[in-house]
Amino acid sequence: KAQQASPAPPPPAEEEKVVEEVVEVQEEDPREHLNVVFIGHVDAGKSTLSGNILYLTGYVDKRTIEKYEREAKQRNRESWFLAFIMDTNEEERAKGKTVEVGRAPFETEAKRYTILDAPGHKNYVPHMISGAAQADVGILVISARRGEFETGFERGGQTREHAMLCKTLGVRFLIVVINKMDDPTVKWQRERFDECVSKLKPFLKTCGYIIKKEVRFIPISGLTGANVLKEVDSKACKWWDACSKEGHPISSEKTLLEMLDKLQIEGRDANAPLRIPLLDRYHDRGCMTMGKVEAGRVRKGDKVIIMPTKTETTVEGIFVNDTVPIVSAKPGENVHIKLGNNVNIDDICKGFVLCKQPPCRAVLSFTAQLALVDLLEHKPIVTAGYECMLHAHTVESEVVVDKIIEQINIKLKPGQPKPRVLPYAKQGAVILCTMTVPQTICLEPFEDLQQLGRFTLRDEGKSIAIGKVVALE
Ligand code: GDP
Secondary structure, three states: OOEEEOOOOOOOOOOOOOOOOOOEEEOOOOOEEEEEEEEOOOOOOHHHHHHHHHHHOOOOOHHHHHHHHHHHHHOOOHHHHHHHHHOOOHHHHHHOOOOOOEEEEEEOOOEEEEEEEOOOOHHHHHHHHHHHHOOOEEEEEEEOOOOHHHHHHOEOEHHHHHHHHHHHOOOOEEEEEEEOOOOOOOOOOHHHHHHHHHHHHHHHHHOOOOHHHHEEEEEOOOOOOEOOOEOOOOOOOOHHHHHHHHOOOOOOOOOHHHHHHHOOOOOOOOOOOOEEEEEEEEEOOOEEEEEEOOEOOEEOOOEEEEEOOOEEEEEEEEEEOOOEEEOEEOOOOEEEEEEOOOOOHHHOOOOOEEEOOOOOEEEEEEEEEEEEOOOOOOOOOEEOOOEEEEEEOOEEEEEEEEEEEEEOOOOOOOOOOOOOOOOEEOOOOEEEEEEEEEEEEEEOOOOOOHHHHEEEEEEOOEEEEEEEEEEEO
């Protein structure tokens, strides 16, 4: 890795006696960075798998694992020790559930990754949304254990909603891991793997995924690590090795990490104007903020504008993995940024966007294309005046539908005139409408920058529609 020492700090003035640390400032890492989100029904094995990936790639050492193993044992949750790596706060451990989106970095020779561990419980879908909105790859964890696959996949199970949200939030790739293949009810049987895959495929298609191009399937055991970094022992599973040699119809890669390393992420433009939707801010010897670079490149010393407030400031420092200083960051990086002294943490909110010229737009109303999802449980009737919550990049806001302009997805016979526009729309409809938010938010037309131009609408705690920004007022 190319490294460069930071220039020596100027000698501190006599009275101040500031002790400046000399830190190695790294140049930009040429490897691509991917955010990986784990999704799926509660107990499918998301935390166990993510914990094991960190262990197998050397990001958690044996002693930490042993400590977690002991703690898990004390709580009579022995098999959950890997999950303990991701679920680090006390409240979560006691419950054995992941509440916030956990983050952990790991790397291979080919790429660098950050795991975002999204919670599977119904009430935590908004966390899952903020995780998925930053993700490049979704790993949909499916339990192959008898009964568990079925429960997760039923209406009310989270498998459907999560896969749907991932697609709508712009997660381009989905790796479907058929997990718990080691379980005594499964024993690495090919029939069970095929059964799960054949039930999932039609559903993933209806979510909008193009199966061969955007979806991969792989049988694994997150608990034993089989097919995670190393291929499953051929004594336990004869068919997988044969499959990958023959060129498997759904995957030619043998392990999960091989699949991740080979993914090609398109559409990252380092020459576009800078856009970093902000996730949070905090105080650490100045105002710090964090987010993922969605477009453009940010360099130390850059003049930047915070939208929608148009606050101008400078980039005083850039950090990855919380504390490692770097000189510049390209699209795909999760960064922490130290801002100039003129900015206070109260000047920053989740949902603001850090930009370079020209800044993104900040609007109160916009025209959008809405698709009213019919796979989900909640099926409202949308009319003018309909109010709900909008989730776009890192922003959440109330929103009102002002006017339905057109129903888009109606099939007309040749020569048949367009019917009158109905004043309401139901599940399955795709409409063009105008929408208003109570306070300005940052958006871009979907055509210009997808990450800032797509959104999800939620009502009564359920996802009801997905949308694209067509035009800004
Ligand atoms: P999460 O809710 O999706 O994060 O699921 P956890 O990782 O907490 O796992 C739920 C339960 O499934 C725990 O008891 C795990 O030990 C078990 N589990 C997870 N992965 C595997 C696996 O690959 N094989 C087996 N047999 N059990 C697993």
